[in-house]
Amino acid sequence: MYNHSSIDKKWQKRWEDEGVFHAEDFSDKEKFYCLIEFPYPSGSGLHMGHPRSYTALDILARKKRMEGFNVLYPIGWDAFGLPTENYAIKTGRKPQEVTKENIDTFRRQLQSLGISFDWSREVNTTDPSYYKWTQWQFLEFFKEGLAYKDKMAINWCVSCKIGLSNEEVVGGACERCGGEVEKRDKEQWMIAITKYAQRLLDDLDTVDYLPKIKKQQQDWIGRSEGAEVDFTVDTDLSGYNILGLHAFRDDSKEAFWPWLSAELEGRGASVTVLDLPNPSEPNIEEQIKFIKESYTFNEKTIVITHSLGGVAAMKLLPTLDTPVSHVIMVAPPVNVELLDGKERPALRDCCDWKFDFGAISKMAKRFTVLADKNDPAVPQDHPVQIANNLRGELVVAEAEVGHFNGKEEPVILSQLIPSIEVFTTRPDTLFGATYMVLAPEHPLVSTIVTDDKRAEVEAYVKAASKKSDIDRGDGTKEKTGAFTGAYAVNPANGAQIPVWVADYVMMGYGTGAIMAVPAHDERDWAFAKAFDLPIVEVVSGGSVDAEAYAGEGLSVNSDFLDGKKVDEAKEEMIAWLEKNGHGKKTVNYKLRDWVFSRQRYWGEPIPLIHCDSCSPETGGWIPVPEDQLPVELPEVDQYQPTDDGESPLSAITDWVNTECPTCNGPAKRETDTMPNWAGSSWYFLRYIDPHNDEAFADMKKLEYWMPIDLYNGGMEHTVLHLLYSRFWNKVMFDRGHVPVSEPYARRHSHGLILAEDGTKMSKSKGNGIDPDEVVDKYGADTLRMYEMFVGPFEEPAPWNTKGMIGTRRFLDKVARLPDMVSISEDKEVTKALHKTVKKVGEDIENLRFNTAVAQMMTFINVVNKHKALTKESLLMFMYTLCPFAPHIANEVAENLGATGFVEQQKWPAYDESQVVDDVITLAVQVNGKLRATLEVAPDAPQQEVEAAARANENVAKFVEGEVKKVIYVKGRMMNFVV
């Protein structure tokens, strides 16, 4: 029994004192950057799983150093996040303190394992000198137009009081606490990762990841090719009278109104366009009088106003006796300053510029405002329809010639004749589309629903919105839905098909609407059966009365596609759609934009300031200037999450209130913080230059070290963390801050260490094993070796303390080896040694540590058999063992008189002639069954072997009569076929 405690501490101190593992920037040696996922320093201390990954890469790092590489093997702390914050709240302490304590524990525990980290490069995501650069990089996203704020239905965890990204909702429940998740509308910072979807997919071809990891990335991005198809809602406008109020712009008069009239008259409407008098200096009373004299309003009236025409309408409409059918205001001039900068006293006098949308909406069955979503003057909470960026084109660009550009007009027209855009991967089945379905959240639902169906549809939509994702996605998959009363036209054959609302269609994918082809889609088939909708077969090969058929076949009932194979038919149909303006080829991704806001305290503050009077183009958001970074997290006593879902930071008024960096006026800080994923998306860059305060890392150093040669981590991070960090790196690459577009040249993953009962180690089950105890009782080398020996690195393995004792016995045998040192050794020992060096070296490169350990055990067994080996052989073995059990290897080497560290020795070279056997055991089979074994030279000629085999009594017994064939595989076996 050797004394592991003193040996462990002695060598750990020496390594650290002499900086043996410090990586050198710009060395002449070839670089090797190996990376483990840095730990989250939780309060429960190091988990048994951590040493597995860290030791594995430590072995590789140590071997690479001995092979002459300049190795970077760094460590740090991913320390922002909920568990610490929750623990701090519970114990009434500050997250800063708790974090520091946890890190100290983790550091001590990791150091007790003798991992060859370069501790001089330690990073900590919660350190202001680190998150300064996280914030800086966020601003790079912002400047690139990749960060935007959007109101959206988010997943809200009721118990954590936190918004969760889709990725953090597992089976409809919160990933962290397992609690209930509901939908809530919240303004969130989003990052447009979807813009990088294709590159994130394509560049997987350039990296070496485990196939299953690549596949998970691909599946998550979820690319599918297909077509976008437009279905026009069949709208009958006969009996309606459209009243256009024209003011102010001549080009509208010449182009817009005639075009609109033609479109609407084709649908049976009559159109009246009134030229309002004196539009640029209007007298509103005069205009109203003119309208009243020229036109009689009734309930079939549809009012369309354009720009300044809205002013008169706004005053007039609330005074009418009868309500009108519909009012559409296109870009009403809701904010005079934004109009064109010109003062218009006449307008100002007649109107206070605060449109009373409420009064108008009472006079119209439907009321639509088409205006800029971001215009603060447009009341967002009012039930008006908001379109994007319309005002910019239609009003402000007054001086520009010809606003009639074909981009905005369809939006206007679609208010009266809506069209439904769908995404399909099967355009070849368009002739089989017998109905359509909108997601309950689809904005067109309320537009197209007919009056007699409105109540029913509204009730259905309301019920759907209450359902959680579990109810919608899980369970019976029984189809529910409601008919809107509206019909759309199938562009392929002109057929009228009913439009339904059903929750089996998701707003989040594609366009939120589908064409349903029940004959060839399982879900559509089930829905059609449930609601008795027609099923039309358009691909032959199945029996669509019994079930949907999604296989190969030839098109039928499909006019010009008939007789074509699926792939061919898809192409033809896309060509047809494009030619006739009904759609086009498109690609869709499952990947969603990244919800980047958290309403919690313990995270990086988002470094933006909101000013009411500056930067309207970004919604008033202004980056904190670089020289004011980092925006430090204020240390406060109260940081509990709020019930209303606002960030705790919003309550700290003297932090929130600040100055606008642009105009120096009063402004407010953004109070949301960043998600945990932020700091971990780029930490590998900081390791390269951890103390730089001019940049997150020096470009020259990045060029030297990047990319990472091997990155190892858990399978649980192979989707999100890997994707986010690849994306983050690509954005930095595009902005010229990093030299490579893919950060990880090779990615591997380790299996979990399970508890002795084969389940996950967990606090609640009390089945955890404490690394401290194991190190204390058995030593660091035992723990390291056991975790390598326990099974294949990438597969989960149950902990077994008894099994670990076997590796300790092995190390005890190692400690006794010096007693056997002698001036000569048996040939078998020499051969075993060289074989061991060869196999261990190869196994390390292939990350097959378990068989490397087994080989070293075999070697010891051979030595023990002969009880003698030379000092040189023992040293050579110590060099081979050192990556696995560095403490004892160094100790034994030192006791043999070696100076310096084993880590500074050269990795041993094996002698090729020593790894081949002089004599091998050859299997002799008869009819494939083993009958004897022969000791022969590996390259013995067939004749000789055959003679020896036939001479064998047992073989001869079975080889009676004619031998049909003799198969001889040199060095392996001989088979007699009789």
Added chain:
RNA sequence: GCCGCGAUGGCGGAACUGGUAGACGCGCGGGACUCAAAAUCCCGUGAUGGCAACAUUGUGAGGGUUCAAGUCCCUCUCGCGGCACCA
């Protein structure tokens, strides 16, 4: 439901490109040393039959290809992981 991976002694696991299945370790049985124990060392250890040599059988189940299958092909069962009405 779909996709991926896996299933080998009492246990964790080996087995290159189809060529002696069970390396290595744990456990178990026997023995040596010891007054005794611990530690250490030696022998044995898939199952069945046999004193033994050896024979039969054996890698989740069933079928196939091959001189030869844990390994390749088909069908199925179970387990693990991922996705989950993704149009």
